[in-house]
Amino acid sequence: MTNIGVYLSSKTDVAPEIKDATEAFGQWLGQTHKTLVYGGSRCGMMEVLARAVKKNGGRVFGVVPQSIVERNLVSETIDVEFRCTDLNDRKAIMLRESEAFVALPGGIGTLDEIFTTAASYVFGMHTKPLILFNVNGFWKPLIDMINNLKSQGVITEKTHEAIHVADSITELTALLDA
Numbered sequence: 001m002t003n004i005g006v007y008l009s010s011k012t013d014v015a016p017e018i019k020d021a022t023e024a025f026g027q028w029l030g031q032t033h034k035t036l037v038y039g040g041s042r043c044g045m046m047e048v049l050a051r052a053v054k055k056n057g058g059r060v061f062g063v064v065p066q067s068i069v070e071r072n073l074v075s076e077t078i079d080v081e082f083r084c085t086d087l088n089d090r091k092a093i094m095l096r097e098s099e100a101f102v103a104l105p106g107g108i109g110t111l112d113e114i115f116t117t118a119a120s121y122v123f124g125m126h127t128k129p130l131i132l133f134n135v136n137g138f139w140k141p142l143i144d145m146i147n148n149l150k151s152q153g154v155i156t157e158k159t160h161e162a163i164h165v166a167d168s169i170t171e172l173t174a175l176l177d178a
Helices: 016-031 044-055 066-070 087-097 108-122 140-151 157-161 169-177
Strands: 003-007 035-038 059-065 080-084 100-103 130-133 163-166
Touching: 003 087, 003 108, 016 044, 016 169, 035 044, 035 087, 044 059, 059 066, 059 087, 066 080, 080 087, 087 108, 100 108, 100 169, 108 130, 108 157, 130 169, 140 157, 157 163, 163 169
Parallel strands: 003 035, 003 100, 035 059, 059 080, 100 130, 130 163
Antiparallel strands: none
16 A cells, blocks of 8 residues: 555644654655655644655645635645645545545544545445554544444444554554555
């Protein structure tokens, strides 16, 4: 897999462990000559990741909604820029251009991207892996909720299988190298 779609926070004031994990993942992406496919913003962890990828020899594809352009928030690290109209368009382009997906800690936008990617998998729109990078147990409440949904019978095994979990950078890179 070469093109890795990454969902993550656009916030700066995150726990130090999240920033460290973001930088380590970006370093690995760059050193292994992967292409980052992400939201194209110069804000928060999105910029931290893009800079780490670029600094270590990787390529950066930014999928940039018009609202990011209008607010002058487009990252300067982008090698290839995909302009799009809105967040739905951005998700569709990222689904098309990526061969795997990683969700680093993030907020509402990241949750939206996780569920869109998982639902698209369940509906047969793709067969690409989705991995939650569970930095310091960040995704544990979501993982517990997904397990509860399965135990209550409201999601299928296919939905449950759509989401993988990596508790360390070593586990994450092993899943992406598989």
